[in-house]
Amino acid sequence: MEQSTIRKTAEDILDSNLIGTLSTVKNDKPFSRYMTFFNDNLTLYSATDKDTHKIEDIDQNNNVHILIGYKGEGLDDSYLEIEGKASIEESAEIKGKIWNDKLDPWFDGPEDPNYVVLKITPETIRLMNTSEKEPQILDL
Numbered sequence: 001m002e003q004s005t006i007r008k009t010a011e012d013i014l015d016s017n018l019i020g021t022l023s024t025v026k027n028d029k030p031f032s033r034y035m036t037f038f039n040d041n042l043t044l045y046s047a048t049d050k051d052t053h054k055i056e057d058i059d060q061n062n063n064v065h066i067l068i069g070y071k072g073e074g075l076d077d078s079y080l081e082i083e084g085k086a087s088i089e090e091s092a093e094i095k096g097k098i099w100n101d102k103l104d105p106w107f108d109g110p111e112d113p114n115y116v117v118l119k120i121t122p123e124t125i126r127l128m129n130t131s132e133k134e135p136q137i138l139d140l
Contacts, residue, residue, distance in 0.1 A: 020068030024057035
């Protein structure tokens with residue numbers, strides 16, 4: 001599969017699937033949880049509270065893994081495996097960019113000091129369950 005096709009498929013998956021799993025490393029073991037992701041040119045952002053275990057995990061080891069796109073409609077659903085580095089962003093610009101009304105139950109607006117954004121910069125993106133049968137790697 002051509003790189004342009006892999007990239008387009010990856011972007012389509014990210015744009016149409018907001019929920020995925022974020023795995024961090026905790027005590028040398030993976031720890032996963034569901035998160036909502038926002039895509040900006042293959043960089044992912046996710047809102048969270050600064051006082052969570054995932055923030056502690058990322059402070060200790062910023063390697064993360066994301067699964068996103070599998071809809072459970074069949075064994076051949078395409079999805080992405082993303083390996084990347086996470087950073088904790090607190091700038092007003094990024095917090096404002098990600099803010100939406102669905103965050104109201106957890107935060108008192110984009111200025112809430114407990115509200116932070118995880119920025120995940122991908123290092124490897126694998127497109128899984130394609131007609132090629134083998135994972136398709138997107139060159140970054």
